[in-house]
Amino acid sequence: xxxxxxxxxxxxxxxxxxxxxxxxxxxxxxxxxxxxxxxxxxxxxxxxxxxxxxxxxxxxxxxxxxxxxxxxxxxxxxxxxxxxxxxxxxxxxxxxxxxxxxxxxxxxxxxxxxxxxxxxxxxxxxxxxxxxxxxxxxxxxxxxxxxxxxxxxxxxxxxxxxxxxxxxxxxxxxxxxxxxxxxxxxxxxxxxxxxxxxxxxxxxxxxxxxxxxxxxxxxxxxxxxxxxxxxxxxxxxxxxxxxxxxxxxx
Amino acid sequence: xxxxxxxxxxxxxxxxxxxxxxxxxxxxxxxxxxxxxxxxxxxxxxxxxxxxxxxxxxxxxxxxxxxxxxxxxxxxxxxxxxxxxxxxxxxxxxxxxxxxxxxxxxxxxxxxxxxxxxxxxxxxxxxxxxxxxxxxxxxxxxxxxxxxxxxxxxxxxxx
Numbered sequence: 547x548x549x550x551x552x553x554x555x556x557x558x559x560x561x562x563x564x565x566x567x568x569x570x571x572x573x574x575x576x577x578x579x580x581x582x583x584x585x586x587x588x589x590x591x592x593x594x595x596x597x598x599x600x601x602x603x604x605x606x607x608x609x610x611x612x613x614x615x616x617x618x619x620x621x622x623x624x625x626x627x628x629x630x631x632x633x634x635x636x637x638x639x640x641x642x643x644x645x646x647x648x649x650x651x652x653x654x655x656x657x658x659x660x661x662x663x664x665x666x667x668x669x670x671x672x673x674x675x676x677x678x679x680x681x682x683x684x685x686x687x688x689x690x691x692x693x694x695x696x697x698x699x700x701x702x703x704x705x706x707x708x709x710x711x712x713x714x715x716x717x718x719x720x721x722x723x724x725x726x727x728x729x730x731x732x733x734x735x736x737x738x739x740x741x742x743x744x745x746x747x748x749x750x751x752x753x754x755x756x757x758x759x760x761x762x763x764x765x766x767x768x769x770x771x772x773x774x775x776x777x778x779x780x781x782x783x784x785x786x787x788x789x790x791x792x793x794x795x796x
Numbered sequence: 797x798x799x800x801x802x803x804x805x806x807x808x809x810x811x812x813x814x815x816x817x818x819x820x821x822x823x824x825x826x827x828x829x830x831x832x833x834x835x836x837x838x839x840x841x842x843x844x845x846x847x848x849x850x851x852x853x854x855x856x857x858x859x860x861x862x863x864x865x866x867x868x869x870x871x872x873x874x875x876x877x878x879x880x881x882x883x884x885x886x887x888x889x890x891x892x893x894x895x896x897x898x899x900x901x902x903x904x905x906x907x908x909x910x911x912x913x914x915x916x917x918x919x920x921x922x923x924x925x926x927x928x929x930x931x932x933x934x935x936x937x938x939x940x941x942x943x944x945x946x947x948x949x950x951x952x953x954x955x
Contacts, residue, residue: 583802587809619904630820691813698816717863718904721851733820 557753564752567672568679577676581684585646585748589692592641597696600633601625601703609708618714622723625704630727630736631792634697636784639743642689643776647751650681651772654755655765678752685751689744690737697736735791739784746783747776834884835862836920840894840907845876846930848896848905854880856909861886864907880907889914895928905930 571577608624654677657663663673701723708714727733751772758768842848845867854862862882870877882888891912898905918924 579803579806582806582809586813587805590809616899617904619899688809691810691816694813694816694820698819715853715860717851717853717860721849722904725849729821737817 560753560756561749563674564679564682567675568683570675571679571683577680578683581680582688585685586688586692589642589645592645593638593692593696594699596641597699598703600637601700602707604628605704605707609712619718620722621708621714622719623726626701626723626727629697629700630732635693635736635740635743636780638693638696639747639780640777642692643747644773646685647747647772647776648769650751651755651769652765654752655758655768658758659760659765678756682748682752685748686744690740693740739787742783742787743780746779750776835881836884838880838882838918838922838924840878840924840927841873842876842878842896842927842929844929844932846896846905846932852906854907854909887917890916890918892924893926894924896930
């Protein structure tokens with residue numbers, strides 16, 4: 547218990563340091579580009595494929611239930627709203643935590659275990675500014691884009707199943723979706739959510755990596771902790787954000 | 797500044813991401829809707845359109861023959877002016893009856909066309925004269941309750 551309080555304090559201190567020292571990282575934007583490639587571009591496949599299947603399942607299940615009430619054309623609304631508001635940001639963040647977060651932790655942890663970070667310090671290169679900050683910002687930048695792509699693939703999957711395979715009317719699929727999805731209320735709130743998740747996931751990942759015991763077992767434990775902690779943090783934070791954003795004022 | 801493959805992929809990633817955001821913002825919209833190559837426009841005035849929306853289907857005998865393209869409120873007649881784009885393959889007589897119907901109990905609303913017997917056909921831009929408003933549930937319940945109440949009043953003296 548006392549130990550976890552210590553760690554929490556260390557994490558807060560560490561993240562503050564990262565934020566303070568990220569100015570040189572912005573000046574050398576190439577470092578961040580490299581991290582966007584590793585965190586964002588390489589996560590594309592898993593994000594797009596899972597988005598497609600999540601949308602297809604939503605379409606199928608939604609049609610199954612809605613057709614009992616003769617309102618199967620509302621399936622577009624169902625798919626779009628659940629993706630844009632909840633599933634897009636949340637599932638994309640969970641996948642991002644396990645795909646990119648764990649990689650960041652393992653990389654930084656292994657650098658620490660092989661004393662590369664200490665060697666940098668010897669050369670008067672600050673490892674937080676050179677190694678940690680670009681990874682942090684690369685992840686923060688990638689997350690909203692990945693979540694948006696997830697939602698788009700999901701909407702496409704729902705369209706594929708309900709309109710192309712089952713034969714729901716195409717015009718009412720889109721028009722009901724468009725008339726019930728509000729730009730400010732639904733889409734912008736979803737993007738804000740994914741920004742929060744991006745900050746939380748990458749913050750946990752870089753801290754766990756930097757804090758990992760410099761052994762093989764320590765690095766593997768830190769990687770596991772990253773995935774577990776960030777998944778819990780995403781789901782908990784999602785509840786809090788939803789409570790703030792959507793209080794039945796539609 | 798040397799360029800690497802990585803920069804290309806990151807650029808593509810950012811572009812696709814922004815494209816996805818735009819897609820969400822604009823909601824794909826009217827890319828692939830029912831858009832017959834040859835079409836004509838019909839107009840109808842409705843007292844109450846209920847929940848009719850732009851791009852709702854226009855059906856006759858259950859077959860989609862057109863789409864609602866515009867809904868405006870007219871301050872001259874104080875009713876709703878609904879513009880429909882119809883497929884030229886389907887011509888309707890002048891005395892066609894247009895009514896706003898609901899598919900299913902909670903389903904979407906559409907315009908149903910019931911052809912009349914006139915020899916002359918409706919032309920591009922013409923107005924459908926006979927229209928029937930959407931059924932508003934509250935009005936119907938209200939009328940029903942009113943009828944019930946007056947029924948009771950009439951039958952009271954006999955008891």
